[in-house]
Amino acid sequence: MPEALERKEYGTFMFAFLSFLTGIIAGLGALVFRVLIAFFHNLLFLGKLSLSFDANVHTPASPWGGWVILVPAIGAVGVVYLTKNFAPEAKGHGVPEVMDAIYYNKGNIRPVVAMVKSLASALCIGSGGSVGREGPIAQIGSAFGSTLGQLLRMPPWQIITLIAAGAGGGIAATFNTPVGGLLFATEILLHEVSVKTLVPVIIATSTATYLGQLFFGAHPAFVIPALETPYFRLDNPFVLLAYVGLGVILGGVTALYVRSVYAFERFFDRYIPRNDYLRHMAGMLLVGLISFILLKTSGHYHVEGVGYATIQDVLTGSMGTEAILLLLCLLKLVATALTLGSGGSGGIFSPSLFIGATLGGAYGIALHRMLPGLAISPPAFAVAGMAGLVGGATGAALTAIVMILEMTLDYNVVIPMTVTVAFCYSVRRHLCRQSIYTMKLVLRGHYMPESLHSNVYDLKRAKDIMETRRGIVPASTTLRDLACLVREAPGVPWFLVADSNELIGIFSRQAALEAILTQGDSVLAADAACRSYITINGNIPLYSILAHLRLAHAEMAVVTQGNPVTVESILGVIGKEEIAGIMAEAVEIFPG
Structure with a gap:
């Protein structure tokens, strides 16, 4: 209780400033990362000290020759040392740990x-x-x-909002996708969507994106020359059906992708x-091979x-046959599962883009x-594949659509991409209910909400929830006489024990019957009544009632009007039954 007090x-303007500061740190963090x-990649792969690195350009052949196979394994030593000794939660792809902190640790990271x-993720990526x-x-x-x-000793909801702002800002700066970063924070991390939570995230993502553009340029992540002319013809429904087929195929591959990561993790843990x-x-040695x-x-x-250089090749149509693309799709899936399953540190977004682009490109070529008579553009199917696999794997469908749009700056792709994402997400959910983020948490027994609901029960006030049926019991009444009163009033759930018009205790119907059985007939109602209650007015909302009950360690709330509190001023009582009832009403509106 003292800790909560x-x-x-923080007020609106101060919280906005703190969100702005979070956006700055997120943007700078993207730069440092x-x-x-670049440092680890150039040092380990090319044997030189340099901070120059363009992920959209293929890495030249390493001077180490065949010994380059050992580079990922060498990097693995550093990754394990860092995560094992300093922060075990840094292992893996990161986002599940953030979600876990939000829903199971009040936002404390x-x-x-x-x-x-x-350090661990940069070393893992840089070493291959x-x-x-x-x-x-x-x-x-x-x-x-x-x-x-x-x-700053913020309440949990403000901490969680800053967490979402930091994550969304980092992603926005990394990929130059301000709206995508906002949607990522909204779909994956925010526990509540309202003006008070969205505005701070918007401030952070906008700030981080601006810094990202200063450091990395304002150009899109990928350039797609093949899409400079419209390729999606609304007068040909067969093209739309082709994207439906792509979505279905992607859904199956996405389910395989999600399950593979954790199957490899179980494999390494077992053997x-x-x-x-x-x-x-061992895992990274295979990746190096x-x-x-x-x-x-x-x-x-x-x-x-x-793998952005290969994605760029697919989008420019310079990757050859569908067989090559399918092989790369499979090998990337295996390499990603090996990296994460064996204990690596890094995200799943980029591998998802790679797998989706190669599979979509192969589908388009085929x-x-x-x-040949249809207006088929393989790069268009590659773009749709990228969005489909990201949306299906992460469960953030809107984020995938908007981020790929921002990364390509080609609006023509929206309709086919939306169709592909929708079918991919649906098929993946049918084959594998959990996303690649939530699967990790479910395996440890931490379940995540599958949707964001309006908390309609929070709109209810005490006067809407309270039970008004109550009986008045004099303090001198024995439990034997109380039993008679309970039997004579079968519809009354609460009994107020009063002494000279002053409330001194409360019995629920069940508690009164139990007291008679356990404490004896001659015990006075005043001595056996529950005194674990708080008094509130009728306009208090439900969430405030729950907070007051928790802080006071009380079992029920007495709704009153006016001061001083007398038996006549009591309007009703709120106990566990009344709270459960209002929750049940909400479930009828939003069934699980």
Whole structure:
């Protein structure tokens, strides 16, 4: 109780300033994170000290030759050391840990997580791990928002809002997607969607995006020359049906993708259970082998790191046949599952883009080959595939659509992309109910809400919830006489014990009957009545009632009008039954 009273809720303008500060840190965090990736990548892959790195350009062949296979395994040693000794929650793809903190730890994230996650994920990506940047930067921004909220003793709802602002800002700065970052925070992290929570996130994402554009440029993440002319013809319904087919296929692959990550995790836990170093090194050695084989057979590493260079090749139509794209799709899925399943640190967004682009591109090439008369553009199907797999894997369908739109700046893709995402998400939900984020938490017994509901029961006031049927019992009444009163009033759920018009205790109907059985007939009602109650006025909303009950450790609330409180001034009583009833009404409106 003292801890709760010490918390301070900040006003609109101060909270807006703190959101602005969170956006600045998120933008700077995105810059530092990219610099760290460049440093580790150039040092480990190319053997040089440099901070210059363009993820959209293929990495040249390493001077280490075949020994480059060991580079991801060497990076694995550092990743395990950091996560094992300083912040175990930095292992994995990051976003589930943020969700866990929001729903199971009142938004508390340790400050050290931001630093460890930055180093571990940068080392994992830089050394060739098949993971992305969005999970780490989301966790980094969230950790700062949580730390700031804890230092300023904010209430949990403001801490959680800053967490969402930090995560959304980091993603917005990383991908140059301000609206996508906002939607990510809304769909995945925010526990409540209202003006008081959305405005701070908007401020943070806008600020972080501006800083990201200063550092990385204002251009979109991917350039798609093949989409400079419209490719989606509304007068041909068969093209729309083709995107439906793509969505269905993507849904199956997405379910396989989600399950593969955790299947590999169980595999490594089962066969290498006691040595985190050996487990992660084994997984990364296989990733290094896959990358080296691809270098020798195709000229590029392809699956190492975020894989944006290969995505760019698919979007420009320079990747060859559908067989090559399908092979890359499969190898990227395996490499990502190996990286995360063995204990790596990094996000799943970039691998999802890669898998979706290669699968969508292969589908488009095959369709164009079979139906040359249709206006089929393989890069268009690649873009739709990117959105479909991201939306299906993360469960954030709107985020996927808007982010891919912002990353390509081609509005023509909206209709086919929306169709693809919808079918992919539906099929994935049918085959695998959990997203790649929630699956990790469900496996540890922490369930996440599947939707955001309007809390209609919170609109109810005490006068709407209270039970007005009550009986008055003199303090000198024995429990034997009370039993008679209870039997004579079968419809009365509450009995108020009064002494000279002053309330001194309360019996529920059930409590009165139990007292008679356990305490004896001659005990006075005044001695057996419950005194664990609070008094409130009729206009108090339900959420305030629950807060007051919790702080006072009370069992019920007595609704009164006027002062002083007398038996005549009591309007009704609110107990567990009344609260449960109003909750049940809400369930009828929003069934689970």
